[in-house]
Amino acid sequence: MNFRIDSNHRKNGLIELDRPPITETAVLVRLALPADSAQEVEESLAEMRRLAWTAGANVVETFVQRRTKPCPATLIGLGKASHVAEVCRETDADLAIFDSDLTPAQGAKLQDILGVKVVDRTQLILDIFAQRARTNEGKHQVELAQLQYTLPRLRGRGIEMMQQTGGIGTRGPGEQKLEVDRRVIRRRIDRLRVELDNIRRSRRIQRKRRGESAAATVALVGYTNAGKSSLLNALTGADAFVENKLFATLDPCSRRCTLPSGREIVITDTVGFIRKLPHDLVAAFRATLEEINEANVILLVADAAHPAVDEHINVVNDVLSEILDEPKPTLKILNKTDIAEPGSVLRLCNGRDRSIAVSARTGAGLEPLLNLLERELAPNWSRVRLRIPQSAAGVVAQIYEGGRVLNRRYEDQEIVLDAEIGPDLQGKMAAYIAPGK
Ligand SMILES: Nc1nc2c(ncn2[C@@H]2O[C@H](COP(=O)(O)OP(=O)(O)OP(=O)(O)O)[C@@H](O)[C@H]2O)c(=O)[nH]1
Ligand SMILES: [Mg+2]
Structure with missing residues (x-):
């Protein structure tokens, strides 16, 4: 089953949208197993086209092969793979996107047969994430996921050339041309983990502060x-x-x-x-x-x-x-x-x-x-009277933030609040809650 992308773009309403700069031409390949209904396959392919489009690739052909089980070496059958290779040449495609995850061996073999870059679903999503990451944490975690994904897929031994031309599946850590060896990647992975831990620690502190505001x-x-x-x-x-x-x-x-x-x-x-x-x-x-x-x-x-x-x-x-x-x-x-x-x-x-x-x-x-x-x-909220020393202005602010203040007055050195507060705040404010109220 082959079909052109244009009609589907129109069907999804994508044609009216701002297209990102399309930098690459792709073919989309899907293996359909007996358990996959025609509708599931169709919906999944529609989503893959959107993912490709988001990443900046234009899908020009889609291939679906029905098989009882995946081919261990190439996922789809060899005959089908040769046909896809032919269409890749005819359409001058830059890459083949697979709507499933490929083992490292399948990816390598398919790349040899098709003669174009082979990208699976995970790589496509990682590529979009790499384009989208804005914060340090986001960038670090995408790079970590990409390196973990890349490591078992490096071909050969010793010093490797990461296959990259600055396109889909290679953004993020692959932006520069890197001569890498597995040890370098492993060191970078360790480093990223340490940095992420630090970022997360400070986020926890921030969240704790927010938590205190109740x-x-x-x-x-x-x-x-x-x-x-x-x-x-x-x-x-x-x-x-x-x-x-x-x-x-x-x-x-x-x-x-x-x-x-x-x-x-x-x-x-x-x-x-x-x-x-x-x-x-x-x-x-x-x-x-x-x-x-x-x-x-x-x-x-x-x-x-x-x-x-x-x-x-x-x-x-x-x-x-x-x-x-x-x-x-x-x-x-x-x-x-x-x-x-x-x-x-x-x-x-x-x-x-x-x-x-x-x-x-x-x-x-x-x-x-x-x-x-x-x-x-609201269900666990209850009405309480709080007696707060005037010196503890921060406590009053917390009640305003996390609860509903119904009445406020001053008595001697105390602020007396009638308020509705939730269980968290009731626990934290136990020392200030007047008994019987
Ligand atoms: N017609 C219509 N479009 C909406 C509505 N809400 C969101 N959209 C559109 O849906 C698209 C996605 O909206 P986002 O708010 O970015 O969706 P999101 O869930 O945050 O998406 P991700 O961050 O990508 O997971 C945008 O084009 C929105 O303008 C709505 O109520 N009606
Ligand atoms: Mg969003």
Whole structure:
């Protein structure tokens, strides 16, 4: 089955978008096993084309081969590989992208047969991440994941020339032409680990400070391009980076948000998930994982207008169950209702009071969402009277930040607050809570 990319671009609406500079021409190859339904294969290929497009490659041909099991040496059959090689020559392709992960041996063999650079799904995602990383931590973790990926794929022994021409699968650590040997790579990996540990230590201290302020935290989690950053912006007036490409956000970003009652919370935007997320990357994106694990509530954001929304929600739930230390209260947010089929939104929300339909673009549903959050975060709150020495002004600030102050007055050297506060703050403020109130 071969087909041209153009009709699919149009179908996905990509034709209207700003294209990134296309620097490379690619063919896309997929092995379909008996368990893979035609629809799954089609959706996965559509996603691969978007990934390629995001990375700056134009897919000119797609090949799907159905087999009962993968060929150990070349994944697809040899005959098919020769056909792909021929088309690569005809179309002057720079690379072949495989919609599955290749073993180092398969990658090397295919490269010899096809005569072009061979890139698998993990490499493609790593390449996009390398282009997108902005913070030191983000850059370091992508480089670490790339080197870990590269190490077993170096060909030969001793001093190696990392195969690179500055394109897909070679950005990041491969930006300069490097003569490398495995020992050099291993040393760099160790170094990156140490640096990442240092960055993480200081992030922990920052988070601890934030934790002391006792504001509840909410994490926006979801499939890439679901609209998490748009939602953060709509809810908090932030100006987080939004783009109609995959993996626009790599680094968590936290902003304050005021609930209708006046209570302040912190909302954190996180890196998007994708099906078959490379395992090294899940581990590498520790900042995101930590944020999600620290959150009091998770908002699982889904693009209700996407044809594969059900699968996206399943993928996110699977990744969440893998990375969460313990289950968390989760609200499902069906976004982009301004362009979604009303029937599909109804179906997705149906009968679930923990789902809510919104549009980050028009603002529809955001107020009910904040009310729902308020209820979700409030159940263990109770009303207390606090007697705080005037010298402890910081304590008063913490109550304002993390609780709801109902009344404030001064008595002698004390500030007396009537407030509603959650269990965390009740624990921390036990010394100031007046008995019986
Ligand atoms: N029509 C419509 N488009 C939306 C809505 N919310 C987000 N978008 C668009 O969807 C695209 C992706 O939005 P982002 O906010 O970057 O999505 P994200 O989930 O943060 O994506 P990643 O950071 O890549 O994981 C952008 O083009 C947004 O303008 C919405 O409610 N309606
Ligand atoms: Mg984002």
